[in-house]
Amino acid sequence: AQSVTQLDSQVPVFEEAPVELRCNYSSSVSVYLFWYVQYPNQGLQLLLKYLSGSTLVKGINGFEAEFNKSQTSFHLRKPSVHISDTAEYFCAVSDPSGYSTLTFGKGTMLLVSP
Amino acid sequence: NAGVTQTPKFQVLKTGQSMTLQCAQDMNHNSMYWYRQDPGMGLRLIYYSASEGTTDKGEVPNGYNVSRLNKREFSLRLESAAPSQTSVYFCATGGTQKSPLHFGNGTRLTVT
Numbered sequence: 537a538q539s540v541t542q543l544d545s546q547v548p549v550f551e552e553a554p555v556e557l558r559c560n561y562s563s564s565v566s567v568y569l570f571w572y573v574q575y576p577n578q579g580l581q582l583l584l585k586y587l588s589g590s591t592l593v594k595g596i597n598g599f600e601a602e603f604n605k606s607q608t609s610f611h612l613r614k615p616s617v618h619i620s621d622t623a624e625y626f627c628a629v630s631d632p633s634g635y636s637t638l639t640f641g642k643g644t645m646l647l648v649s650p
Numbered sequence: 651n652a653g654v655t656q657t658p659k660f661q662v663l664k665t666g667q668s669m670t671l672q673c674a675q676d677m678n679h680n681s682m683y684w685y686r687q688d689p690g691m692g693l694r695l696i697y698y699s700a701s702e703g704t705t706d707k708g709e710v711p712n713g714y715n716v717s718r719l720n721k722r723e724f725s726l727r728l729e730s731a732a733p734s735q736t737s738v739y740f741c742a743t744g745g746t747q748k749s750p751l752h753f754g755n756g757t758r759l760t761v762t
Binding site (some may be wrong): 541545568581585637 | 695743
């Protein structure tokens with residue numbers, strides 16, 4: 537069985553500061569990894585995904601994530617955040633044979649203040 | 651707009667009442683899913699349907715039933731609502747390499 541741990545439930549940062557949201561996973565097989573974002577009162581939107589290939593993945597809105605197999609991590613980063621990045625971020629994992637059933641982490645609330 | 655449409659957006663039920671949450675997608679995907687979201691718990695899979703005519707249990711299926719009416723529609727039914735089912739329910743479709751999960755905007759359900 538797979539699991540996802542998001543190490544921080546809340547991350548407060550100031551506008552234009554860099555941010556890293558941490559995600560670790562456990563799995564006995566190779567995995568696909570995802571980050572989703574949820575703005576208030578909305579559904580989840582895909583930010584980026586890692587399926588194979590380059591371990592540095594770039595997504596929408598200036599976010600990127602790095603897959604580290606030895607540390608079983610997939611941390612999300614942005615060099616300079618905006619107020620509009622305030623949202624909840626979810627890391628998710630699936631195995632290639634069962635792509636469709638994602639396991640989500642509990643989420644990290646990113647709070648950007650001026 | 652192409653996507654996933656959920657109805658209703660909000661619902662309040664009394665304990666023991668029943669209701670059906672509706673979901674329709676116009677993205678022509680085979681797979682559809684129902685998740686629930688609770689504070690501090692992330693999203694948990696209730697049921698999914700890999701294709702028309704098939705359904706499977708997810709992580710938290712107790713107290714729910716589903717119907718895959720056709721390729722577009724996947725409904726979630728609460729036969730006898732309980733306060734523990736107070737949650738935000740999300741329907742999703744997709745789940746392929748070319749098209750990861752695409753979510754609806756959710757149904758906020760309160761059971762008193």
